[in-house]
Amino acid sequence: MNDKFNINFSCPVQSNEYDKILMAHGGGGTYSKKLLEQFIYPLFDNNILSQRLDSGIFEISNSKLAFTTDSFVVSPIFFPGGDIGKLAVNGTINDLTVVGAKPLFISLSLIIEEGFPIEDFQKILFSIKSSTEKANVKVITGDTKVVEKGNCDKIFINTAGIGIIETGIDINPAKCKIGDKIILSGSIAEHGIAILTSRNNFEIETDIKSDTSALNHLVEKILNVSKNIHMMRDPTRGGLSSCLNEIAQTASVSMLIYEDKIPVKEEVKSICELLGLDPLYIANEGKIVVIVEPDDADAVLQTMRQDPLGQDAQIIGEIIEDNSNLVFMKTIIGTTRIVDMISGEQLPRIC
Amino acid sequence: MKFIDEYRNAKHTEKLAIEIKRITKHRWQIMEICGGQTLTILKYKLEELLPKQITLIHGPGCPVCVTATDFIDKAITIAFNDNVILTSYGDMLRVPGSKYNLLYARTLGANLRIVYSPIESVKLAQKNPDKKIVFFAIGFETTAPATASSVIEAKRLGLKNYSILCAHVLVPPAIELLLQSQLTKINAILAAGHVCTVMGYKEYLPIAKKYKVPIVVTGFEPNDILLGILMAIRQLEEGRYEVENQYSRAVKENGNLNAQKIMYEVFEITDCNWRGIGLIKNSGLKLKKEYLDFDAEKIFHIDTIETYQRNECIAGLILQGIKKPYECSQFYKKCNPDNPLGAPMVSSEGACSAYYRYNSINKFINKDERQIQH
Numbered sequence: 152m153n154d155k156f157n158i159n160f161s162c163p164v165q166s167n168e169y170d171k172i173l174m175a176h177g178g179g180g181t182y183s184k185k186l187l188e189q190f191i192y193p194l195f196d197n198n199i200l201s202q203r204l205d206s207g208i209f210e211i212s213n214s215k216l217a218f219t220t221d222s223f224v225v226s227p228i229f230f231p232g233g234d235i236g237k238l239a240v241n242g243t244i245n246d247l248t249v250v251g252a253k254p255l256f257i258s259l260s261l262i263i264e265e266g267f268p269i270e271d272f273q274k275i276l277f278s279i280k281s282s283t284e285k286a287n288v289k290v291i292t293g294d295t296k297v298v299e300k301g302n303c304d305k306i307f308i309n310t311a312g313i314g315i316i317e318t319g320i321d322i323n324p325a326k327c328k329i330g331d332k333i334i335l336s337g338s339i340a341e342h343g344i345a346i347l348t349s350r351n352n353f354e355i356e357t358d359i360k361s362d363t364s365a366l367n368h369l370v371e372k373i374l375n376v377s378k379n380i381h382m383m384r385d386p387t388r389g390g391l392s393s394c395l396n397e398i399a400q401t402a403s404v405s406m407l408i409y410e411d412k413i414p415v416k417e418e419v420k421s422i423c424e425l426l427g428l429d430p431l432y433i434a435n436e437g438k439i440v441v442i443v444e445p446d447d448a449d450a451v452l453q454t455m456r457q458d459p460l461g462q463d464a465q466i467i468g469e470i471i472e473d474n475s476n477l478v479f480m481k482t483i484i485g486t487t488r489i490v491d492m493i494s495g496e497q498l499p500r501i502c
Numbered sequence: 503m504k505f506i507d508e509y510r511n512a513k514h515t516e517k518l519a520i521e522i523k524r525i526t527k528h529r530w531q532i533m534e535i536c537g538g539q540t541l542t543i544l545k546y547k548l549e550e551l552l553p554k555q556i557t558l559i560h561g562p563g564c565p566v567c568v569t570a571t572d573f574i575d576k577a578i579t580i581a582f583n584d585n586v587i588l589t590s591y592g593d594m595l596r597v598p599g600s601k602y603n604l605l606y607a608r609t610l611g612a613n614l615r616i617v618y619s620p621i622e623s624v625k626l627a628q629k630n631p632d633k634k635i636v637f638f639a640i641g642f643e644t645t646a647p648a649t650a651s652s653v654i655e656a657k658r659l660g661l662k663n664y665s666i667l668c669a670h671v672l673v674p675p676a677i678e679l680l681l682q683s684q685l686t687k688i689n690a691i692l693a694a695g696h697v698c699t700v701m702g703y704k705e706y707l708p709i710a711k712k713y714k715v716p717i718v719v720t721g722f723e724p725n726d727i728l729l730g731i732l733m734a735i736r737q738l739e740e741g742r743y744e745v746e747n748q749y750s751r752a753v754k755e756n757g758n759l760n761a762q763k764i765m766y767e768v769f770e771i772t773d774c775n776w777r778g779i780g781l782i783k784n785s786g787l788k789l790k791k792e793y794l795d796f797d798a799e800k801i802f803h804i805d806t807i808e809t810y811q812r813n814e815c816i817a818g819l820i821l822q823g824i825k826k827p828y829e830c831s832q833f834y835k836k837c838n839p840d841n842p843l844g845a846p847m848v849s850s851e852g853a854c855s856a857y858y859r860y861n862s863i864n865k866f867i868n869k870d871e872r873q874i875q876h
Contacts, residue, residue, distance in 0.1 A: 169606065171606070171609040173609060182840060482545070482724075484512050484546050486550045486551065488547045489860065
């Protein structure tokens with residue numbers, strides 16, 4: 152062999168676990184999960200937190216209540232289809248909604264950067280007002296803080312929300328069983344792509360709008376037609392794939408979904424192709440995944456489709472007999488593969 | 503998108519799979535060069551459709567994976583300079599350097615930004631005259647013309663604050679090395695469609711002849727790859743070794759002459775280090791004399807840098823198709839996308855990452871007792 156074969160079979164090793172917080176820790180995937188499991192859950196462990204739902208559920212004088220909180224740091228703060236204010240209201244409403252609660256009240260905390268234009272501030276407040284009115288919730292408390300220029304990016308918003316779970320409603324992952332249908336309320340990946348393409352260094356012009364919306368009215372309708380909805384979740388950060396994996400793990404079930412049943416708008420598909428992104432991993436802010444008894448699936452689907460927020464709803468798969476707690480997908484060409492959770496940083500600061 | 507859907511049509515897939523099975527009489531090892539093809543193969547589980555006699559070997563065509571450690575170390579060194587913004591394709595951020603990766607460097611104060619094209623970096627340089635913008639230029643012949651045009655544009659605009667860290671590599675020399683090395687028997691090659699869109703396939707004619715290996719220029723959709731495999735097997739079974747073009751909707755024999763012209767206006771060929779493989783003669787690009795003002799290595803005086811490597815990762819064997827990712831003792835254990843030991847686990851087109859994400863094998867490495875029942 153000549154000197155051309157100076158082959159070196161090695162590759163460097165980097166220091167093991169990270170000792171600093173990375174952007175990926177906020178990505179909603181495996182990094183975020185590690186942060187919770189390693190640091191947060193063990194420290195604050197209790198019987199409500201340990202249910203690991205989108206809202207904590209508890210009882211006070213025979214009323215079942217749900218409580219949740221969420222912070223919003225999206226950049227840019229105004230984007231096609233919404234703004235940080237609308238997102239902050241809808242996000243918290245949806246976290247209450249998916250545990251079966253009727254959202255009643257929210258809090259509003261604003262962290263504002265010195266120099267932020269009052270005009271933009273007002274725009275965001277009006278957007279918050281119209282979103283709360285649409286969803287029929289009230290802002291009943293709040294806080295404002297201002298930090299020096301450079302110490303936060305324009306404005307960050309935290310909302311917390313409280314809702315009531317009415318008698319007879321019992322959304323419980325433990326009820327998920329083989330044969331249950333998986334319903335998705337509409338086309339995916341629009342929020343993430345809208346944010347990505349609205350960033351100023353991005354030079355693709357599109358009409359893609361964020362799907363940010365409050366899902367409480369839609370969910371109220373489906374809860375009226377079926378008492379056999381076993382689980383709901385909104386596929387936000389980490390996208391549909393991470394959402395389905397979370398359901399699979401929480402409910403200890405495996406799923407089979409069908410690639411050709413998952414609605415993705417043509418324009419979203421094109422951008423994803425162009426950038427090498429997988430729509431399954433891109434965030435949504437106005438979609439819901441519902442696990443329902445097979446006999447009720449059609450009624451739930453038809454009810455969803457009558458609502459503008461669910462008009463593209465599809466049954467995308469079912470829970471299968473398998474003990475691996477994985478999500479499998481029948482691809483469009485007929486083969487089967489595993490759909491995994493997101494890992495690392497895909498698009499930072501999308502909500 | 504209708505255009506792409508045609509190449510994912512399940513009926514066509516079935517026909518192709520049947521025809522491949524019908525004509526395959528012998529055992530063949532086929533290497534797909536490009537990481538994009540590897541990704542499709544795993545994402546659509548194409549191996550499920552192939553007869554047992556056919557083995558697919560994943561080649562070194564992931565641009566992120568083959569970028570040598572010294573380039574990462576150089577990029578990190580540059581990014582720590584005052585008044586510098588290092589711009590890079592997103593995937594490069596997590597590739598391990600000697601000590602750490604760019605992502606970690608950012609937490610220590612390095613200034614870097616993800617871009618989707620080098621021309622974005624030129625615009626960034628225009629908008630920030632007080633900052634030095636350095637584009638981390640990686641990739642094969644596919645991305646080199648875009649880097650070259652960014653340099654030409656910067657020169658035209660008279661920008662003094664734009665430069666590139668050039669880590670571009672060329673595909674044919676690597677293919678030849680793999681064919682010569684005899685470490686893996688490669689019966690046929692699926693050449694990378696995107697690279698050939700720029701370069702054409704003339705360069706492959708002497709290679710096919712010299713090594714008696716059929717080379718099929720192949721696209722990236724599932725049916726493209728199956729058709730590429732079918733064309734390669736047809737040649738093998740008939741004892742032919744020609745260059746054929748499956749990806750004729752994008753690739754012409756001479757390629758894109760304009761892109762080649764721009765590329766060789768700015769760059770000249772040089773020897774280059776490949777991660778896990780080592781130095782390959784005439785396999786890289788460097789800036790020509792006339793453009794040295796845009797050479798970040800010169801500007802920041804870092805043309806030599808000390809790097810070190812450890813031997814836990816078998817990226818070299820993976821990149822040459824000698825081993826499959828799941829044959830690595832660290833795969834799915836110490837090495838995963840959150841904590842990659844080597845570049846093929848980082849890039850979305852890396853073989854290890856593709857196996858981790860899309861292949862069920864890894865999920866069951868430690869869970870043999872589990873059975874999938876569907």
